[in-house]
Amino acid sequence: MKSVDVLVIGAGAAGLAAAVSLKENSIEDVLVVDRQNFAGGILFQCIHSGFGLHRFGEELTGPEYAQRYIDMAECQNVEMLLSSSVVDIVSKDDIKEVIILSQDSGLVKVKVKAIILAMGCRERNRGNINIPGSRPAGIFTAGLAQKLVNIEGYMPGNEFVIVGSGDIGLIMARRLTLEGAKVKAVLEIQPYPGGLDRNIVQCLDDFDIPLYTSHIVTNICGSRRVESVDVSEITDGRLTPKMKISCDTLLLSVGLIPENELSITAGVSLNAATAGPIVSSDYMTNVPGIFACGNVLHVHDLVDYVSDEASACAKAVSMYLANKLPQDKCIPVHSGNMVRYVVPSTVKPQCDAILKLRPVAPMKNVKIKVVSDRGDVLKSKKLIRAIPSEMITVQLNDVPTGCKSITVYFEI
Numbered sequence: 001m002k003s004v005d006v007l008v009i010g011a012g013a014a015g016l017a018a019a020v021s022l023k024e025n026s027i028e029d030v031l032v033v034d035r036q037n038f039a040g041g042i043l044f045q046c047i048h049s050g051f052g053l054h055r056f057g058e059e060l061t062g063p064e065y066a067q068r069y070i071d072m073a074e075c076q077n078v079e080m081l082l083s084s085s086v087v088d089i090v091s092k093d094d095i096k097e098v099i100i101l102s103q104d105s106g107l108v109k110v111k112v113k114a115i116i117l118a119m120g121c122r123e124r125n126r127g128n129i130n131i132p133g134s135r136p137a138g139i140f141t142a143g144l145a146q147k148l149v150n151i152e153g154y155m156p157g158n159e160f161v162i163v164g165s166g167d168i169g170l171i172m173a174r175r176l177t178l179e180g181a182k183v184k185a186v187l188e189i190q191p192y193p194g195g196l197d198r199n200i201v202q203c204l205d206d207f208d209i210p211l212y213t214s215h216i217v218t219n220i221c222g223s224r225r226v227e228s229v230d231v232s233e234i235t236d237g238r239l240t241p242k243m244k245i246s247c248d249t250l251l252l253s254v255g256l257i258p259e260n261e262l263s264i265t266a267g268v269s270l271n272a273a274t275a276g277p278i279v280s281s282d283y284m285t286n287v288p289g290i291f292a293c294g295n296v297l298h299v300h301d302l303v304d305y306v307s308d309e310a311s312a313c314a315k316a317v318s319m320y321l322a323n324k325l326p327q328d329k330c331i332p333v334h335s336g337n338m339v340r341y342v343v344p345s346t347v348k349p350q351c352d353a354i355l356k357l358r359p360v361a362p363m364k365n366v367k368i369k370v371v372s373d374r375g376d377v378l379k380s381k382k383l384i385r386a387i388p389s390e391m392i393t394v395q396l397n398d399v400p401t402g403c404k405s406i407t408v409y410f411e412i
């Protein structure tokens, strides 16, 4: 049976950055496995620019950003097994066995010392949000439409309504318009837009595409193909029928779900708020030797942060292999007032930690506070605004010994 020190599952932004960092931290025996026949993950279908400003100080397209890491991985002689799906992880004490179904090699078993989960996420679909109506052709998730247009060269329709104003929906509104389609409306269930400000301006305002906040589709009409959708406004929790929009295609951009079926098989506990693994500040899950980073851990808005997180995770893996990870008892981190989630779920005393969090709703002129169970303020940071689409990071230095828990909250 083949054996490696570290097996990385997924060759997207997270997996590639983790593999490169492992090599930089003198871990030579690394294998990256991906079910696609190319490395780069979701980045390859994101042909718009906006990637790499933090990491490289340049505005790159998704494929350009991915290529930088593919080149680095090649330079470091990272071994990659493509067209190969990891189907099972068997973890017994310190020994882990990973089962891979490979297009070229068939069933492959690999004995590993540590695993980095970097499987990314998948899109929520119609079944996840239960839109009533008939079941005609012409309903796509936004990421699938992006792949059809940017990679396969097919237009999925002519007249679109987009549900969800997250970044993928906004980027697709612009992309489809540039390809000659008519995007009639973007509908958002929340009273505020879901995507980054720059995407609202550059993808909707610049093309006069209307955004209706507090609006949902209440009926999909059409027998063979979508013909129209009925739209209602939400006011004070009640639905008021507003309009019928004729269209031949409905695009759903209604969120991403971390790909964690494999994590569950491996005995990894998940965080209900992120749907990703519960990890400590060194990115280790509850299963010793299994680490997680990137979108499989929590959905990121910027790929640069994915790469940073993956590098930090790889550094922790190298310490784990050298038996140098602090063994202290973990201190739980709780989400307080207006905080939707915090990653990591635990920190370690006398160690540094980067807390990543998102607010429940948009707020202006707030303070983010990190306090211990003894009432000590460990960090306080003023923010002119906090919005759910932008991840907030808080650096904690030297977490004090003796505290039993930490809470992060917004002071309004």
Ligand SMILES: Cc1cc2nc3c(=O)[nH]c(=O)nc-3n(C[C@H](O)[C@H](O)[C@H](O)COP(=O)(O)OP(=O)(O)OC[C@H]3O[C@@H](n4cnc5c(N)ncnc54)[C@H](O)[C@@H]3O)c2cc1C
Pocket: 009, 010, 011, 012, 013, 014, 015, 033, 034, 035, 036, 040, 041, 042, 043, 046, 049, 050, 051, 052, 084, 085, 086, 087, 118, 119, 120, 121, 143, 146, 167, 168, 171, 259, 262, 293, 294, 295, 296, 300, 301, 302, 303, 304, 306
């Ligand atoms: C439409 C869209 C637009 C975006 N726009 C921007 C932007 O403008 N700027 C920006 O900075 N960021 C943007 N992002 C975010 C950024 O691209 C992602 O956060 C980042 O690429 C995620 O990297 P990842 O490695 O975690 O996941 P992925 O790229 O999804 O990689 C996961 C990999 O794991 C593989 N995999 C999964 N399960 C298995 C298995 N069992 N066995 C083997 N392989 C497996 C998959 O094949 C995939 O290659 C955008 C994202 C999307 C979807």
